Amino acid sequence: MRYNAHKKNAHKKGQGFTLIEVLIALVVVSVSVLSLMSLLFADMRSDRHAEAKTYAASTAQTLLARCAAAIPNAAESGTLNGFSYTITPTPTANAVMLRIELNHQNLTKPFQLQGVVPQ
Numbered sequence: 001m002r003y004n005a006h007k008k009n010a011h012k013k014g015q016g017f018t019l020i021e022v023l024i025a026l027v028v029v030s031v032s033v034l035s036l037m038s039l040l041f042a043d044m045r046s047d048r049h050a051e052a053k054t055y056a057a058s059t060a061q062t063l064l065a066r067c068a069a070a071i072p073n074a075a076e077s078g079t080l081n082g083f084s085y086t087i088t089p090t091p092t093a094n095a096v097m098l099r100i101e102l103n104h105q106n107l108t109k110p111f112q113l114q115g116v117v118p119q
Contacts, residue, residue, distance in 0.1 A: 052106035060100045060113035068117045
């Protein structure tokens with residue numbers, strides 16, 4: 001009788017996991033990994049967008065400084081630092097208001113900067 005009780009306990013310890021438990025664990029781990037990967041990719045896209053916006057601001061300021069030295073009479077377009085830009089001057093009484101619009105593949109919408117240059 002004692003031998004049978006010992007054998008019964010040994011059998012319970014060595015059972016392991018069922019196939020259903022293993023499959024459920026795999027599904028939970030897969031969903032977790034996919035969620036983490038989507039967060040990582042979203043963060044990388046956000047970083048690229050922020051970097052492009054920073055470069056756009058710097059490029060727009062460079063263009064504004066150039067225009068302060070030589071005010072354009074009409075709208076002009078071109079490319080600078082990988083950005084395509086359009087400068088639109090609007091004359092006022094004592095100054096020229098400049099609107100600079102920059103486009104880039106990593107920007108979701110055009111970056112715009114307005115500045116006033118005295119005449």
